[in-house]
Every structure is written in C-alpha cells, then in structure tokens.
Amino acid sequence: MDILRRLRGANNEGVLAAVIIVVAIAMALASPAFFTPSTFFGLVRSSLVPLIFALGVLLVMISGGIDVSFPAIAIFAAYTTVQWSSQASFDPTLVGIFAIAIVIGALWGLVNGVVIARFRLPTLIVTLGTQGIIKGILLTYIGSAYISAAKLPPSISDAGDAHLVDIPGAGYLHGMLIPVVIVVVAVWWMLKHTTFGRSIFAIGGDIEAARRVGIKVVRTQILLYVLVGALAAFGGVISVILGKNANPQSLVGTELDIIAAVVLGGASIFGGRGSVFGTVLGVVLVQLINNNLVLIGIPSTWQRAAVGALLIIGVSIQALAALRDRRKPVLLEEEVSRA
C-alpha cells in the first residue's frame, strides 16, 4: 500500500501521469503519425504559454483564490510593450522587452493584490472585474490594431525563429523552452524552499490561523499577486514570440482551459493543495488532447467537450481520494461532524 500511495503522489500526480501514458498509447494505436518527433515538438511548443499561465493560477489557487485576470494582464503587458517599441522604432532587446512587460504585469498584479488583501474581497469577483478593466483600457487607450510579424521589434522576431533542435522535415524544438523551464523550476523551488512559498500554502490552509501565527497575510497576498502578474506578462511576451504577432483580442477567454489544467493537476479549488509537477502534467494532458484529437479522427469540435469531461473526471478522482482518506479510524469521531 505504501508504495502505491507514494506512486499516487500527494495530489494524485501519479494517477495523472498514468492517464497521460494511457492516452498517449491509445493515440499511438489509433494513428501511426502520433509517435513522431513533430508531435512531440508540437506538444512542447503549445504547452509553453499555458504552462506559464498555469503556474500563476496554481499559486493563486494554493493561496485559496481563483484568478481569471491573468490573460488580460498578459496581453496588456505584451501588447503595450511591443506597440511602444514598434512605434518608437526602438528595440530594447529581448531582455528589455521581457523586463518592461514584467513591470507592467507586476503593476496590474499589485492592483489585484491590494484590492483582494486590503479589503478581503473574493478573488474571483475582483479578478473578473480587473479583467474587464484591463482589457477595456488596452483597447481604448493603448490600441486595438493587430501588430503583424513585419512590425514586431527585431529581437522578438529573432526569438521566434530560435530553435533548440531542428530536425529537417520533422519540425523543431522551440528555444523559448529554456526560459520556461527555468521559470517552472524557480516557482517549484520557491514553493518548496522559501518561507514565502510555505506561507502561501499556510494561507490557503487556514487564513485566520496564518494571521495568528504571525504571517503577514496582507503583505504575502500582495506580493503573490504581483508575482502572478509578472508571470502573466512573461507568458504574454512568449505568446507574442511564438505567434509572431501581437493581437490585443487574443488570450482573454483561454482562462478556463488553464484553470481546468491546474485543477486536473491536483490543485484544490479550496486552497492549500497543489504542486508544480502536477500542474505541468495537467497542462500536458490538456494540450495532448487539444493537439491530437484530430490525429485520431475525432473532429476538433469535440475538443472542448473532451477537456470538460477530463476536468470532471479529475475533480472526481480528487473527491474520491479525499473520501478515502477520511475513512481512517482516527477520524471516526469527526466523520459525524463532516458527514
């Protein structure tokens, strides 16, 4: 039992990994075109942006909230930076573009954080509100025009063509994989090995208890949303690089897919639970389905239904696991109260 439990992982990561393998095998059996480098490279490429967003969603979810404003922050930060750069005909280099966008994203995160932490408002409602405000400001004051590849700053276009591995005729592994992996590892490390990271778990576990042990809840929450804003901006710039265009109408509307992936990855919508590893798996599973349903002959119109079904299955597994844990004898007394 112990080995089984360990394999299953604290948040059912093991189950998820098994599901991914089963889905991959099923797809390979259904279509010989599945097990090729190009499928793999495509999967990696399409997972990059959702993964960064998912990390932000994960952090907020662990702290006990839900953020739906991240796509708006992402496109606001990326579009504003790129548009300014192209209008001023000044290329601040790739690092410069990331830095400017991240500052913009962090500022919007600060707005979210201050409103949520200071006034103790429900996160879903606050971020739903800021999502609208951010997108409105973007379209009204910054611009609503599509910026095509030709008008992008050269450092962005160059980054778009940077390949790590290039197999002629079989596709390529995109260079943006490197910064994304670094960010994934950094977030994992932060959650696991910093007091800030543990405080996020503590706040998600019991916010009142967190106040009582002396965690500066307001400060931690504000910092958390600033970080999540910065992550969103980072993801926004990568999406511009990969897509080779900047469209102010893009990204907003993708938030539910991302939240679904994070929940699939074992994060609890009630806060306090979740892992970076699980989130990576959740994103990979959703992208695997999204990319390859067509390959095995299922019409792409079924994609949303498939993701929806997965989400419900994922949450059910969590609920069942929680139920099983509760059946332990020590909790007999408590079962009454919870039943």
Add this chain to the structure above:
Amino acid sequence: MSPAHTVLEVRDIVKTYGGVRALGGVSLSLEAGEVHCLAGENGSGKSTLIKIISGVERPDSGTITIDGETHTHTTPTGAIRAGIQVIYQDFSLFPNLTAAENIAMLSELADRRKLSSRRRIRAAAERIVADLGLNIDLDADVEHLSVADRQLIAICRALVGEARVLIMDEPTTALTHSEVKRLFTIVRRLQDRGVAVVFVSHKLDEVLQISQRVTVLRNGEVVESGLASEYTGRAIAKAMTGRDVSEERLVDELPDGREPLMVVEGLGRKGAFADVSFTLRPGEILGITGLLGSGRSEIAEAIFGVAPADTGTVTIGGRTRRIRSIKDAVRAGIGYVPEDRLTQGLFLEKSIADNMVAASLDSYRNKAFLLDGKRIARSMADLFRRLRIKAPNVQAPVRSLSGGNAQRVVIAKWLDRKPNILMLNGPTVGVDIGSKEEIFAILREQAANGMGIIVISDDIPELVSSCHRVLIVRAGHVVAEVVGDDIDVDGIQERMTA
C-alpha cells in the same frame, strides 16, 4: 517551585465594543511556573481578555506589563516575541501542512527566515516533541490526525518559540478522560520549566485539579480571585453564574408500563460497533457514553442513517423501520443534533429564525405551495422564548451568538419538526455551565412532554444529573447499563476505561 516571579501583569483593562462594555477594569497577574485558571461563562470577557493579552485587540485603557516593561497595548507579533502564546480552541493549525511544519512555522516566522529548510524544521519539531516526551507522526498532514494529537501539535508549536506564558482556551473540550490526563501531565512538565499557564475552562473539577490560582470573571469584572485550594467546584460555579448550581440527580424514576418508543435490537456496523440493544421509552432521557472512538457516536449515526447499520433492527412505535439514509430516519420521527454544530447544524450568516425553520419548511407550506410567513413568525417567536435564546431578536445572525446560544438554536430547529425521538451528540461541548444547565432543563421539559431523548456525551456529571439510564460503550460493545440511582460519576468512568 522556583521563587515567584511575575512574568505578566495586566492592570485595569477596559474594553468596550460599540458601547457594550466587555471588560470593565480587569487586573490579573501571572507568575512563572503557575497554572492559573481563568473561569467565566461565555460572554464574561474571558476571550476579550485573551485577545488583549495576545495583542489581537487593543484595550481602551489600562496597562500590560511584560517582564517589568509597561505597555498600553501589544501586537500579535510583539506578544509572540515576548513569549506569550495562545492555543485557541480551534487550535489554528494548517490542515494541509505536516505536523512538523505546523510546529516549526511559528519560530521560522519569528526568526524572520527567508528560506525554508525541511531538515531544520524537522529537527526543531523533533526536539520539542522529544522534550515533552510525546509520540506524534511528524510527517502526517494535520488533517489526518486526531483531535488530541492536533492539540499536542498546537502545544508543541507554542513551545518551540520558548513560550513563557501559555494561554490555553478551553483545552479539554474535545478530549476524552485519558487524553485530559495526558494533557495535565504535559501541563505539569511545562510548569516545571517555569512556563506560566493560563487555563481557560468551564470544567470545574479539572480546573481545580490542575491550577494553583483561580480568577473568575463575570460580566467583564473579576468577581473572585485566589488560591485554587481555597475553592470548591461549586463555589466557582456560583461565582461564574451568580447563582447556586448543583450536580445532583434532577430526574425522577419513569413510571413503568409505558409502550417503548424505540426498540433497538442487535444493531451493528462492521468495524464500528456490534450487538447493540436497548429500548427508549417516552419521557426517557438515555445517556450513551464511552471514550473517543469507542463507537458511541457511530451508534447514533447508524440510527440516524448517516452511516447505516448492516445488522439488527430498529423498531419505532411498533413498526420495524429500515433506516438506510437520513431521510428514512427523519421520516421515522428521529431528530439528530450533530457534534460539530458550528459547521454542521447551522447556517452561520443566516438569522436565528431562518436557522430554526430550516429543517421544517415543508410543514409551513400553505395550499398554494407557498410558505406561510405568519405561521412561521409565530412559531419562531414561541421557540425563541421557550428556549431562552439570548439575542436581541430572532433576526440576529447565528454567528453573533455564543456557543450555548447557538446550541439552543440547533435544538430549536429540531424541536420545530416535533420529532418523537431526539438524539444529541455532545450537546454541551464548548458551552458554559449556565447554558449547559438550561439546555438540560429544556431537554427534561421535552422529555416530560413525552419525547424520547438520547444524549451522547463524555461529560459524565451532566449525564448523572439528567439521565434515567446510561449505556456505557467500550470497543464497539455496550458493556454496561446503569439505571436510576446506580448512575454515578466514578462508576461510569471506571467502566468506560476498564
């Protein structure tokens, strides 16, 4: 004991909330190595005083002297740094983190660590656990641990930061007899280390057993303060309530020959309890007691269909009933007041009236399938008065009530359904002595009107005072049944643990 040395002193503390005086000039001093009991009913100002000492609330006037330094108020972090620790009734632990992390969290924060090290945390937790001679699974998530273990973790957490004043808010309410004994052993160990322990409790026997000094609050004032050896439980109870309280038997023998209301035969659920048989007569108050995990709660759960029994029969009013779900039980005329009323039985944000009517809405439907507002208002006003709920009116939210009053709302909710059989699990957990008496007075009154009542509790004195019969459950079996004048505290306690 080491020579007396005052570690904390509060003087003339006044605190008002929106015109209501919670504390009217309270003074209290704590010496190193003493156990000081703070007694008082709900609403007497105990919690406010704790909040002021721990820096959560600011007093309007008065001073707090810690180690010879006088302040007008403290802050939560300031208090923690000064070595003042509070163990709240709900323990304030993080259910999603491991025991080790819960224990070490406080000192990690106090040391302003930026990085978290699993090894350091583990070592700190192990040290304190070994120090207190405890046996806790440090790697388990707290939500998987028993209530008693959670409390020990809360104590460990408080001590890992070198606490000098430890305030325990109602520490024994969720514990069984043997767990309380273990807690007391630990409290004595703390005392030897020179920690001043403030014990907030309403279980008077326990208080007198463990503490050296007693301070009693009533209506925000200190009404009694002195050496514990100079008081009896009765004297403290009187000081708390302002009236005489007795623990004698308050029920008379039931007349013979009445048809039983409920007959339970050979009831069992695999792994929980087996072969439970008893009868409940109209007008009877039946106590079921036993240690935590003995199966006492599971029996009630089975009868109420929460976790149905797999063998045996329940006969109600001559008809054998199959109880597979809560719905079946409710239809059979059974009501159940669960143990954790705050998360279970109540909608905290809703008004008293809404809560009381919640279980019986169906019976207030008029011919047009709409709710009959006038009739609801009438019966709510009636229940409110009958149960003597202390609140401005029936529209006050339940969250604003004290434990004793909230419990009355739960009871009112079930009484409004007019059940024939009412089961209550730990009806007085976290309820002060005055309210406890009144709750039992209400139950006796209901019984006198012909209701059959089952009380599941490990508060033996209350069972002794109000039950006609007591079943003692051990390891899933009814090991004894005591009736009438044979019901006494020592006998029951002995049989529970034997």
